[in-house]
Amino acid sequence: MASFPSSAAARPLTYPPFAKDFPHMLHGADYNPDQWQHMPEVLEEDMRMAKLAGVNSFSIGIFAWTALEPEEGRFTFEWLDRTMDVLAAAGMKAVLATPSGARPAWMAQKYPEVLRVDGERRRHLFGRRHNHCMTSPVYRQKCRRINTLLAERYASHPALMVWHISNEYGGHCHCPLCEQAFREWLQARYGTLEALNHAWWSAFWSHTITDWSQIESPSPIGEMGVHGLNLDWHRFTTHQTVDFMKNEIAPLREITPGVPVTTNMMGFFYDLDYWKFMPELDIASWDAYPEWGGPGGDMHHASYTAMIHDLNRSLKGGRPWMLMESTPSMVNWRGVNKLKRPGMHRLASLQAVAHGAETVQYFQWRKSRGSSEKFHGAVVDHVGHENTRVFRDVAEVGRDLARLDDVVGTSSQVEAALVMDWECRWAVDDAQGIRTPKGYAEDCHAHYKALWRNGIAADVISADGDFSPYRLVIAPMLYMVRPGVAERLDTFVREGGTLVLTYWSGVVDASDLCFLGGFPGPLRKLAGVWAEEIDALYEGETNPVEPVPGNALGLTGTYAARHLCEVVHLEGATALATYGGDFYAGRPALTVNRFGKGSVYYIAARLEDAFLVDLVQSVAREMDLRRPLPGHSAPLPEGVSLKTRTNGVDEFLFAMNFSASPQSIDLGATPHEDVLAGEGDGAVSGPLTGVVELPPLGVKVLRRKYVRA
Numbered sequence: 001m002a003s004f005p006s007s008a009a010a011r012p013l014t015y016p017p018f019a020k021d022f023p024h025m026l027h028g029a030d031y032n033p034d035q036w037q038h039m040p041e042v043l044e045e046d047m048r049m050a051k052l053a054g055v056n057s058f059s060i061g062i063f064a065w066t067a068l069e070p071e072e073g074r075f076t077f078e079w080l081d082r083t084m085d086v087l088a089a090a091g092m093k094a095v096l097a098t099p100s101g102a103r104p105a106w107m108a109q110k111y112p113e114v115l116r117v118d119g120e121r122r123r124h125l126f127g128r129r130h131n132h133c134m135t136s137p138v139y140r141q142k143c144r145r146i147n148t149l150l151a152e153r154y155a156s157h158p159a160l161m162v163w164h165i166s167n168e169y170g171g172h173c174h175c176p177l178c179e180q181a182f183r184e185w186l187q188a189r190y191g192t193l194e195a196l197n198h199a200w201w202s203a204f205w206s207h208t209i210t211d212w213s214q215i216e217s218p219s220p221i222g223e224m225g226v227h228g229l230n231l232d233w234h235r236f237t238t239h240q241t242v243d244f245m246k247n248e249i250a251p252l253r254e255i256t257p258g259v260p261v262t263t264n265m266m267g268f269f270y271d272l273d274y275w276k277f278m279p280e281l282d283i284a285s286w287d288a289y290p291e292w293g294g295p296g297g298d299m300h301h302a303s304y305t306a307m308i309h310d311l312n313r314s315l316k317g318g319r320p321w322m323l324m325e326s327t328p329s330m331v332n333w334r335g336v337n338k339l340k341r342p343g344m345h346r347l348a349s350l351q352a353v354a355h356g357a358e359t360v361q362y363f364q365w366r367k368s369r370g371s372s373e374k375f376h377g378a379v380v381d382h383v384g385h386e387n388t389r390v391f392r393d394v395a396e397v398g399r400d401l402a403r404l405d406d407v408v409g410t411s412s413q414v415e416a417a418l419v420m421d422w423e424c425r426w427a428v429d430d431a432q433g434i435r436t437p438k439g440y441a442e443d444c445h446a447h448y449k450a451l452w453r454n455g456i457a458a459d460v461i462s463a464d465g466d467f468s469p470y471r472l473v474i475a476p477m478l479y480m481v482r483p484g485v486a487e488r489l490d491t492f493v494r495e496g497g498t499l500v501l502t503y504w505s506g507v508v509d510a511s512d513l514c515f516l517g518g519f520p521g522p523l524r525k526l527a528g529v530w531a532e533e534i535d536a537l538y539e540g541e542t543n544p545v546e547p548v549p550g551n552a553l554g555l556t557g558t559y560a561a562r563h564l565c566e567v568v569h570l571e572g573a574t575a576l577a578t579y580g581g582d583f584y585a586g587r588p589a590l591t592v593n594r595f596g597k598g599s600v601y602y603i604a605a606r607l608e609d610a611f612l613v614d615l616v617q618s619v620a621r622e623m624d625l626r627r628p629l630p631g632h633s634a635p636l637p638e639g640v641s642l643k644t645r646t647n648g649v650d651e652f653l654f655a656m657n658f659s660a661s662p663q664s665i666d667l668g669a670t671p672h673e674d675v676l677a678g679e680g681d682g683a684v685s686g687p688l689t690g691v692v693e694l695p696p697l698g699v700k701v702l703r704r705k706y707v708r709a
Helices: 041-052 078-089 105-110 137-154 176-190 193-200 227-255 274-280 298-315 344-354 389-402 422-430 440-453 485-494 521-527 609-623
Strands: 026-031 057-060 093-097 160-164 285-287 321-325 357-362 416-419 458-461 472-475 498-502 529-536 542-547 559-570 574-579 588-595 598-603 605-607 640-646 650-657 663-666 691-694 699-705
Touching (some): 041 078, 041 389, 057 357, 137 227, 176 193, 176 227, 193 227, 274 298, 285 298, 298 321, 298 344, 298 440, 298 458, 344 640, 344 650, 357 389, 416 440, 422 440, 472 485, 485 498, 485 588, 498 521, 498 609, 521 588, 521 598, 529 588, 542 588, 542 605, 559 574, 640 663, 650 691, 691 699
Parallel strands (some): 026 057, 093 160, 285 321, 321 357, 416 458, 416 472, 498 598
Antiparallel strands (some): 542 559, 559 605, 574 588, 640 650, 650 699
8 A cells, every 4th residue: 555645744736536446435334234134135225225325335344243253263254245245236335344343252251351451450341342452462363363354355355445443442451461561661661760760750759660560550549640650651552552453454454455444533532642543544534423503502513523624634644534434313322412403414524525534424324223322323214214304414415425526635735733732631631730621622622713713724733743834833732842842843933934822831841740940941932931820710700811002913802811821921022912900910911922034922821712713813814824715814704614625726615604694705706616506406507706605504615726825
């Protein structure tokens, strides 16, 4: 398999499709024919309805280990053979899974070491899923064997398109095997106990380690107060999960080198740093379940989902990604499982495509008759036919995707990046201070939402990412600064980049040890400020922030600071806004430091969304950042999102309205073609120009000539 770019610096304008013989958007679902072997007529009926829904792919075999190997060493692939053959005959593709996400009962009974041990050192019983030890040699051997057999059997099958590795990796195991692997990982990382004890600052409370065998993983009945230990345990869990995944992938690479591999991730999932997975995967994919109609409103969920979509595009350096799971209706695991309102399924599906997805796939195709997900949304309900609202919604998306062949392989050209870093998040959340919760992920979303409201495309990168392709980098609460990060940010700004930093940045190093000499530590000279103290406010308590008259960004009015207010001193920076209350009234709340050819903005307080929108608008105007509507520099209408994809000749503008009110955008004089308008869909004769209306939950895909910035 060809290697794909992992840095935005090498981003091309086009990418090859996931499969050379299938240059189309994938539309499909998790399919479980193993659950219906006693009803063979179901497979025939499913193929009939798949055609009606415009479905051209199925993800299969995800939790099918027992159906494939009902007892140790006895394999029953015949049902999967039939399914693969039926897909091929229908011109459909298979996203074929390895079954490690749920091991069989016979394995747990015969080899109890494959079962996980929790933090309280209890070995789990058989049940649920993702309850396996990542270190167990037995489990690794069993996974490798069945994966080898799958690869050998279907290597040349015309339906095989992508390997789906396991399912939603996650969780920790504290068994003796994992404890020993953790000690060995620490020995490789630190070399000596002296170095480990220094990194963990373990002299505190006399927790110094004097022998490697004394090290135990964090536990609620043991050690949880050594932050370096907690941080390293998170790192180790990621390492061990990736190593387990590599064991799964190895036979697939050997036997089917031309078939790409992916695993379905879960957004900004807490347990695992997904950046560490990327060298082993060809395609990023994730399972998206926004809480449409839920608390916070659809615009909140739309911007958060957009951020995670952009994260998945960024994970592989801009390459198109897979929306592996979504629901065509509701889920079954929230306290309130609300139906998608009419129009939302189409809008949410095309939002993913706008941000770089080339698949829209669902969990699930057909509702299970029993067990824990029998009431989870599906394309085919228990009624068993196509005459439902949900099926019609899915068929509408199928028609849309069939019209988007020209979008396949196109890129998203960006000039801005948001730093959203797993290790930083772990360290922030572990810190015992300021206030709880600290809101790292929420801060990242607030800054992303300001970009989203202004129509500015952004990548979502880690602190170890490459800053050089961007003109604007926003790094909220960059609490941890690992080696090399400050130096690369320094170079980025010196060479003309604009950097936005916030309160509680540059506080600890890679070992979670506080920097000495004043915060923001190695970023202090770059920011041009010294942060002396940080004040925590109670919920509902605010402090007014007032722009300095005549400030360089033209900010006016009064904004509310909440939760956190840092007291900073100017050390070369200029104040653009100041606090209006408390003992630090008049002290800087927003500063700018001109550094080399670039600028660094420092936001000293957690300010309301309106401030962040205004700040991004002003900074983007000053920098002349590329916008989806040339000449338009104001924030977009409430709830409207505009995203573009291009092949270097044509540009596709996705115009989406997540509000409950009609909105409009002005295309100006540039001619746009309505890509989704077909015969009978109210197609407009001739190109679109000027003001275009977007109904509530409406979406348009418009083609125009690409103009390089």
